[in-house]
Amino acid sequence: MKNFSEWFHNILEEAELMDARYPIKGMSVWLPRGFQIRKYALNALQELLDKDHEEVLFPMLIPQSELAKEAIHVKGFEEEVYWVTKGGKRDLNEHLALRPTSETSIYPMFSLWVRSHMDLPIKVYQTVNTFRYETKHTRPLIRVREITTFNETHTAHATEEEAEKEVMEGIEIYKTFFDELGIPYSISKRPEWDKFPGSKYTMAFDMIMPDGKTLQIATVHNLGTTFAHTFDIQFENEDGTHDYVHQVCYGLSDRVIASLIAAHGDEKGLSLPPVVAPEQVIIIPIIFKENQDVVLNFTDNLEKLLKNNGIRVKQDKRELRPGKKYYEWEKRGVPLRIEVGPRDIENNTIVINRRDTGDKEFVDYDENTIVDVVKDRLDSITHDMKEASNKFQEEKTFAIEKPEQIKKTINKKGGIITCSWCGETDCGKDMEEKFDIDVLGTQESDLENKTCINCGKDASYKVLISKTY
Amino acid sequence: MKNFSEWFHNILEEAELMDARYPIKGMSVWLPRGFQIRKYALNALQELLDKDHEEVLFPMLIPQSELAKEAIHVKGFEEEVYWVTKGGKRDLNEHLALRPTSETSIYPMFSLWVRSHMDLPIKVYQTVNTFRYETKHTRPLIRVREITTFNETHTAHATEEEAEKEVMEGIEIYKTFFDELGIPYSISKRPEWDKFPGSKYTMAFDMIMPDGKTLQIATVHNLGTTFAHTFDIQFENEDGTHDYVHQVCYGLSDRVIASLIAAHGDEKGLSLPPVVAPEQVIIIPIIFKENQDVVLNFTDNLEKLLKNNGIRVKQDKRELRPGKKYYEWEKRGVPLRIEVGPRDIENNTIVINRRDTGDKEFVDYDENTIVDVVKDRLDSITHDMKEASNKFQEEKTFAIEKPEQIKKTINKKGGIITCSWCGETDCGKDMEEKFDIDVLGTQESDLENKTCINCGKDASYKVLISKTY
Numbered sequence: 058m059k060n061f062s063e064w065f066h067n068i069l070e071e072a073e074l075m076d077a078r079y080p081i082k083g084m085s086v087w088l089p090r091g092f093q094i095r096k097y098a099l100n101a102l103q104e105l106l107d108k109d110h111e112e113v114l115f116p117m118l119i120p121q122s123e124l125a126k127e128a129i130h131v132k133g134f135e136e137e138v139y140w141v142t143k144g145g146k147r148d149l150n151e152h153l154a155l156r157p158t159s160e161t162s163i164y165p166m167f168s169l170w171v172r173s174h175m176d177l178p179i180k181v182y183q184t185v186n187t188f189r190y191e192t193k194h195t196r197p198l199i200r201v202r203e204i205t206t207f208n209e210t211h212t213a214h215a216t217e218e219e220a221e222k223e224v225m226e227g228i229e230i231y232k233t234f235f236d237e238l239g240i241p242y243s244i245s246k247r248p249e250w251d252k253f254p255g256s257k258y259t260m261a262f263d264m265i266m267p268d269g270k271t272l273q274i275a276t277v278h279n280l281g282t283t284f285a286h287t288f289d290i291q292f293e294n295e296d297g298t299h300d301y302v303h304q305v306c307y308g309l310s311d312r313v314i315a316s317l318i319a320a321h322g323d324e325k326g327l328s329l330p331p332v333v334a335p336e337q338v339i340i341i342p343i344i345f346k347e348n349q350d351v352v353l354n355f356t357d358n359l360e361k362l363l364k365n366n367g368i369r370v371k372q373d374k375r376e377l378r379p380g381k382k383y384y385e386w387e388k389r390g391v392p393l394r395i396e397v398g399p400r401d402i403e404n405n406t407i408v409i410n411r412r413d414t415g416d417k418e419f420v421d422y423d424e425n426t427i428v429d430v431v432k433d434r435l436d437s438i439t440h441d442m443k444e445a446s447n448k449f450q451e452e453k454t455f456a457i458e459k460p461e462q463i464k465k466t467i468n469k470k471g472g473i474i475t476c477s478w479c480g481e482t483d484c485g486k487d488m489e490e491k492f493d494i495d496v497l498g499t500q501e502s503d504l505e506n507k508t509c510i511n512c513g514k515d516a517s518y519k520v521l522i523s524k525t526y
Numbered sequence: 527m528k529n530f531s532e533w534f535h536n537i538l539e540e541a542e543l544m545d546a547r548y549p550i551k552g553m554s555v556w557l558p559r560g561f562q563i564r565k566y567a568l569n570a571l572q573e574l575l576d577k578d579h580e581e582v583l584f585p586m587l588i589p590q591s592e593l594a595k596e597a598i599h600v601k602g603f604e605e606e607v608y609w610v611t612k613g614g615k616r617d618l619n620e621h622l623a624l625r626p627t628s629e630t631s632i633y634p635m636f637s638l639w640v641r642s643h644m645d646l647p648i649k650v651y652q653t654v655n656t657f658r659y660e661t662k663h664t665r666p667l668i669r670v671r672e673i674t675t676f677n678e679t680h681t682a683h684a685t686e687e688e689a690e691k692e693v694m695e696g697i698e699i700y701k702t703f704f705d706e707l708g709i710p711y712s713i714s715k716r717p718e719w720d721k722f723p724g725s726k727y728t729m730a731f732d733m734i735m736p737d738g739k740t741l742q743i744a745t746v747h748n749l750g751t752t753f754a755h756t757f758d759i760q761f762e763n764e765d766g767t768h769d770y771v772h773q774v775c776y777g778l779s780d781r782v783i784a785s786l787i788a789a790h791g792d793e794k795g796l797s798l799p800p801v802v803a804p805e806q807v808i809i810i811p812i813i814f815k816e817n818q819d820v821v822l823n824f825t826d827n828l829e830k831l832l833k834n835n836g837i838r839v840k841q842d843k844r845e846l847r848p849g850k851k852y853y854e855w856e857k858r859g860v861p862l863r864i865e866v867g868p869r870d871i872e873n874n875t876i877v878i879n880r881r882d883t884g885d886k887e888f889v890d891y892d893e894n895t896i897v898d899v900v901k902d903r904l905d906s907i908t909h910d911m912k913e914a915s916n917k918f919q920e921e922k923t924f925a926i927e928k929p930e931q932i933k934k935t936i937n938k939k940g941g942i943i944t945c946s947w948c949g950e951t952d953c954g955k956d957m958e959e960k961f962d963i964d965v966l967g968t969q970e971s972d973l974e975n976k977t978c979i980n981c982g983k984d985a986s987y988k989v990l991i992s993k994t995y
Contacts, residue, residue: 078638080589081622086635089580089650096581111558112565116672117655120549140612141624144659145605153550155610162548166555169547181558186586186655190613203585
């Protein structure tokens with residue numbers, strides 16, 4: 058992929074995912090195909106969340122007084138909050154914020170809901186639209202003014218230990234989710250100066266995009282008791298004493314779809330893992346006038362058979378030459394293409410093409426086994442797509458030792474570099490400025506080199522560095 | 527139900543559906559149980575829509591210039607539009623409306639999408655939040671400032687005939703949907719002065735609430751070519767000439783959940799049709815210490831059996847007396863309750879209780895048939911709940927002949943009255959004022975009495991009249 062930025066821009070249109078021509082900068086329209094991918098991705102995520110969380114829905118507007126309550130938090134967002142100031146022709150007494158994120162809409166209610174330790178834990182999530190008045194260059198799905206798909210989980214616990222456990226649970230859910238979608242990631246603990254405003258610490262998932270820059274695709278925040286103090290979320294223990302709850306929140310957004318597109322796409326267009334593909338299988342009947350009935354009879358049966366066995370399948374009977382159809386469905390990223398022509402029927406075979414590898418396979422056709430064959434190939438695709446994208450992330454991650462390697466490696470190879478770091482904010486910010494990079498965060502690791510790559514002091518962390526979106 | 531208004535207010539809290547204490551008037555929080563009911567209702571609707579429409583998602587904000595384009599339309603909404611005027615600390619160059627409804631966000635894109643007759647029809651829908659700055663008294667789900675669940679379908683067609691067909695399709699979809707949920711309705715064509723701003727005509731569904739007032743629960747609008755002219759949605763015919771598209775839109779909202787609650791609830795609380803019930807069956811093991819294992823072994827098996835057969839089932843093993851559990855699950859509206867005690871197991875029976883009728887039934891327990899028995903009872907409940915609520919709507923609909931009956935009937939009996947009407951706007955508005963009622967709309971009908979009930983002129987319509995929410 059020569060120019061990822063241009064490719065990404067084009068694929069949204071060519072694969073009919075989004076229309077970016079909406080007359081407000083940074084806001085786009087989900088087209089039917091894009092919407093379906095989004096839906097299947099959300100389904101996969103919600104299935105994981107539903108095991109241990111309940112879905113809720115909070116209002117979109119937040120009173121200014123509530124948003125302002127948590128000072129550090131509001132400072133992190135105030136530059137980019139959209140404000141409703143008028144209702145009809147009247148000026149509102151209190152301005153209302155379009156939620157930039159929902160802590161300050163949810164936690165005043167938590168305060169009402171939590172009375173006793175019996176009310177804990179609370180573990181809820183919602184999928185909503187949120188808003189940021191982005192002044193930087195916007196890009197669909199990546200840097201937007203309306204995040205149409207913000208899936209956010211909010212929890213409250215009686216103890217710090219339970220909150221820590223919830224952090225781990227959030228990380229596990231996202232790992233499983235990204236693995237299912239074949240989206241690679243590196244997890245790190247964001248540095249102090251880049252954690253979520255108001256949180257104790259932030260764990261983040263970053264994916265290396267094809268252009269070598271990293272995209273933050275999910276975050277898990279341990280909020281400690283900051284918001285509990287601000288919004289007075291207290292509970293009574295069994296012994297009658299009162300404590301503030303410990304809170305965790307985590308979320309991901311439209312960027313999941315961006316990372317999905319970027320992780321698997323190629324010069325031919327989109328390439329979708331079966332779990333999110335609107336069509337997992339596209340059947341192309343190769344029709345000539347004289348034997349049309351025989352072929353269509355065969356492909357109709359095949360389509361019905363696959364559909365009845367829970368496979369999302371579509372048949373393309375349009376009067377176009379097969380090559381044009383192949384081209385279109387490849388661009389749309391359908392994982393498996395089945396071609397059936399009159400000769401194939403005579404030979405009792407069908408042709409199966411994989412979108413991810415381009416592999417072509419002649420398969421003996423047997424009604425009793427074909428469903429298993431197709432399911433097996435879809436599973437292989439899922440597995441191999443994940444392997445391939447993980448391999449890319451690994452190969453683009455470079456361990457280095459010397460400061461002069463930082464800029465050289467990033468500029469030449471892109472991706473993530475790892476090295477030893479003292480962990481001091483001053484040193485970290487100095488590095489960011491000096492080398493024109495971003496400190497993603499730290500990982501627990503036994504360091505071989507115990508000297509900070511930048512300041513030379515004792516190093517206690519393995520740090521991840523990249524250029525970021 | 528003595529006081530519906532109070533009952534409705536309480537049921538939202540008692541059945542754990544919504545929390546109305548959110549710190550903005552007219553905006554409430556969907557609690558987990560309420561959210562699930564909403565989800566199952568939406569699933570049922572979307573299954574119907576998906577057969578012939580595609581799901582999309584448009585941005586929430588609309589530029590002032592777009593909203594203002596369709597003059598009649600904007601006039602209908604301008605008093606109640608929320609305006610975003612600030613981004614961060616800056617004043618926006620152009621104010622942005624929180625969508626009150628989405629015509630003016632969607633149709634500028636239709637204009638880009640439609641070029642040739644080959645691009646038609648377009649049939650899309652979305653489920654979104656919309657906003658109205660209500661100055662009247664608000665009430666959760668019924669009159670709100672954030673409609674959290676606005677399901678709206680928008681279509682564009684080459685001909686007037688196709689648009690008419692789409693109107694019929696929309697009506698059929700809503701009829702099927704409301705029938706599935708056992709929500710009764712009367713369909714009428716709204717009078718000229720109450721049609722959707724900018725439309726040719728509006729077909730509406732109204733349900734008679736327990737207090738006798740009607741609630742509009744869905745509308746289908748034939749938009750003609752009004753918006754096509756405003757937003758320049760033209761297509762090229764095969765012969766090279768150009769035409770404006772004919773458009774239809776229809777929608778329903780949170781009110782569906784209000785009508786669901788109102789149609790089936792009673793003094794014991796909520797009563798849910800199985801299709802939307804978070805739990806279709808609640809199993810209550812009657813546990814005494816000495817035989818706990820026997821009972822729980824039995825109920826665990828039963829739970830597993832039902833679950834494996836696609837029934838949403840839950841078992842309540844809490845250490846509470848059964849009566850308290852019955853009370854709680856009745857309040858929450860679970861359609862079927864199964865009680866199993868040690869004596870039942872000895873007798874090889876289980877006790878099945880219907881929430882809708884209160885009927886209690888001893889059923890011989892047989893692993894091979896119990897799933898069918900439960901499914902059969904759930905089907906009966908669905909059927910009977912629909913019958914009962916339809917009966918209420920019918921019994922509350924009164925055909926009258928004389929003007930003096932209007933006020934008397936409405937005030938004494940509530941509901942809908944039907945009579946003959948000339949169809950003139952002046953006469954209709956006069957009636958509304960004189961009798962303090964609302965003209966819902968007209969139905970096609972062979973009139974026995976061909977004299978207008980109000981002005982005495984020739985009557986050409988059967989008109990539906992009520993007090994409305």
